Amino acid sequence: MPFVCGAIDGTLISIEAAKEKERDFVNRHGNHTINVTAVYDSKMRFQFVSANWPGSVSDARLLRKSSLFKWLEVEQYHPFPNTVLLGDSIYPALDWLILMQPSAPDDLSDFFRAHARIPQIIECTFGVLKNRWQCLKERLCIKEVIFASNIIKCCFALHNFILDTAENSEDDFEETDVEFPENDESDEIDESPQIADERG
Template sequence: MKKAGFPNVVGCIDGTHIRITGPSIDEPAFVNRKGFHSINVQAICDHEGRFTNISARWPGSAHDSHVFRTSAIGQHLENGYRGIGQGVLLGDSGYPCRQFLLTPYRQPAAGRGQARFNRRHCSTRSTIERTFGIWKKRFHILGSEIRMKPDKACRIIIACGILHNIAIMRNEPEVAEEQLIDNQPQMPPYNGPQDGKGIRDHFATTFFA
């Protein structure tokens, strides 16, 4: 992913809530923190705004970190990640900082590249937010309300994700996107602690100090 000079990014991850009609079974679980019924949809996108992974199976009350931890991609990375040579995901502070999922510094220290890391991280991660916006405008049902049972709503959400990718591959008209610029720097070898904080510090001091 070439954006804002942030190296080794293979995707940006975030969750979005798709409004649904309140179900008759387990209704309270579908009420999200904003007070409406929804499915909490986790997605990863590439630099072109294509979805590389979508998980639509959790009710709105589920936290993003829980959705990620129990998702197929989360478990795959937890068990099979072998280092930053495989690339990293970028996520917001709703996720834990892991060796394969970098999040912003909550209180960036002065003079260590952490504030610049946060700015570049934000600029790159905005790709998923922009993708969600385009997706919901392309399929209006995603931006209004799906008036079906949760299991059918989840199938519609996944189908819309597939159709979104097809639309991009076919160059269908869409909301204008910013041009993605900047060359991605080369990632030097890293032999430090294999945890999220250590790898995040490596990015900050190597590229943003």
């Protein structure tokens, strides 16, 4: 779809009960998790990953506290003019974030029908990631949340590396990636307010 640079969604990664602030990591299902938000493109390549927040934090709040929100909403950074992301109704409607609509005017019906397929693509993308790295699918047997966060981000990076390696082996393939700015320190798990006190 024109102007779309990716889709955004979250996934919960199970961990052992955290050593500190254990209750913060309990999600609505009663499991200890880290809430991960990611932006991915049409080739299942992740363009942005935040693995910084406990499982009790909502996806909408996580987005507003992320460096992604700072880049697109506050600093008005756009990889190209009229950049938009696709998301579902758990997120707030923003100029750069188009939400799925259960019903839409006839002149927009084709667009939203295409948009309605996004959840299946999201589940497929996260499914490929978790099937490749079984520790994300089952549970990270780690109580140190900063270490767990780093493992999660490494798995996402290795997922991209595998895709890039496969694509680069095709001599006639050319691709231009959408690039967001580098993550700053505020987007690291040991800087988030909920977990910062864990550092001794």
